[in-house]
Amino acid sequence: MAGNRPDTGDVHVNALMTNVSIAYINDNYIADKVFPIVPVSKQSDIIAEFDKAYWFRDEMTERAPGTKAAESGWSVTTTATYFCVSFALRKIIPDEVRANADDVFNLDMEAVKYLTDKAFMRREKEFADTVNASGSWTSTGTINAKWSDFANSDPIDDVMTTKRTIADLIGREPNTIVCGKIVRDRLLRHPDCLDLIKYTQRGILGEDLLA
Incomplete structure (x- = not known):
């Protein structure tokens, strides 16, 4: 009946909420908490390893006046190396999509969050695969x-x-x-x-x- 108009459906058009959304992002990555990130300037290099036996050996001796002190030293192993592999992923935002997006969407920010989480996820998997590999420990x-x-x-x-x-x-x-x-x-x-x-x-x- 016209006397009941407008009703609730006539006066509101459903729209996306601006203060609530649902997303799934992992916040429990631990790779950088278990092993610190070491900045490097080269893609590959050698890691010097001071041989443990020399540092754990007691070699200090008494020295009589006027005599030379006993000598000691250590060796360095250079078999450990690293090589940084590049990873990349992109999220394309077409101009048509950007132009047609409602104000509730910040496509650039959302793309950054999305790709950042993908990067963290890949790093976490590399970390897990490495530390759990047979022979690592x-x-x-x-x-x-x-x-x-x-x-x-x-x-x-x-x-x-x-x-x-x-x-x-x-x-x-x-x-x-x-x-x-x-x-x-x-x-x-x-x-x-x-x-x-x-x-x-x-x-x-x-x-x-x-x-």
Whole structure:
């Protein structure tokens, strides 16, 4: 009936919201957190490696007055190299699309975000493939039980033992541990870990306290 006009459908045309949108962007990339980014000026070069045996050997000796000091030194290995590979991806924005885009779209900014995430994704995959490749790591430690086995596992001792093992090999303790979310969640609920912080002011175990 005309007396009921205009109704809600007559007075509004649906449009894109300007303050809300839905997108999927990964914010949990860890490659640059695990290994620092090293700037280089050349595409390829050699990485000098000071041989460990010379630096870990005790050679300081007593010297009598007027005599020469004992000599020592070290060798440098130059077998390690790097080569930077270029990666690229483009997102074309045709003039017709740009001209016809509603104000809610900032096509240039969205393209930058899109391609930046693609770059991070590729770097993360290269990182994961490299660190998980067979032969990348020397395994010298074992654990008696999975950390999900709360009754029989001892994650604190496992980590401390591994840190000592690494320190024995390279002369310093590691400062980073990488684990998946399933392992992290198990540790956050592990009785041994919870027992360490039960008298803290928070009493709630998070990643900061777990570290």
